[in-house]
Amino acid sequence: MSVGTDRLIPVGTALVAVVAAAFTHGVLQLLPEVSFAAHAWMMFGVLIAVGILGTGLWCETQPDGIGMITAIGVLPLAGGAIWGGLWPAMTEWGAIGLAFPGQTPPVAWWASSTVKWVGLAAILGGGYYWLYRKNFD
Structure with missing residues (x-):
């Protein structure tokens, strides 16, 4: 691989x-309003x-x-990062009634936290199970 091509991957990723x-x-901007923190977490999840x-x-x-x-081997991790970035926004969108600071x-x-964790487990477990089946079948 030449030096020019070797530098294309980090630049392309950026x-x-x-x-x-x-x-x-x-x-x-098209979705219902979320706080700055939830917006930042979603952006952070996509960037990660x-x-x-x-x-x-x-x-x-x-x-x-x-x-x-490999690029395909880390797809479940990337999906998990995006899912994790959605958690604060899910909490805001799913809030029922008033929320008080500290509660x-x-x-x-x-x-709910259960759905968030089960979703993460499904993304990671299902993704790596799919990769395992794809590679060894």
Whole structure:
């Protein structure tokens, strides 16, 4: 791999991160109002996901190959990062009644901590199960 091509992956990852952040910001403008903190967490989740995918792509293109780390191999982690970034917004969208500082607001069933953790487990477990089946069948 030439030096110019080797530098394309980090630069491309940074450009994709900027485009993904801009797209996410545009989509968030269409959704119901969320706080700045929830907005920031969603943006952070998308940026982390793009960073994870860029790292997987970089590891995949290294001559010695770095273990099982590939762009497809980190897809469940990237999906989990996006899902984790949605948690604060889910809490705000699912809030029922008034929320007082220092107290956890009552939320709809789909915004509960149980659904968040089960969703994360399903994304990671299902994603890696799919990768395992894809690679060994």
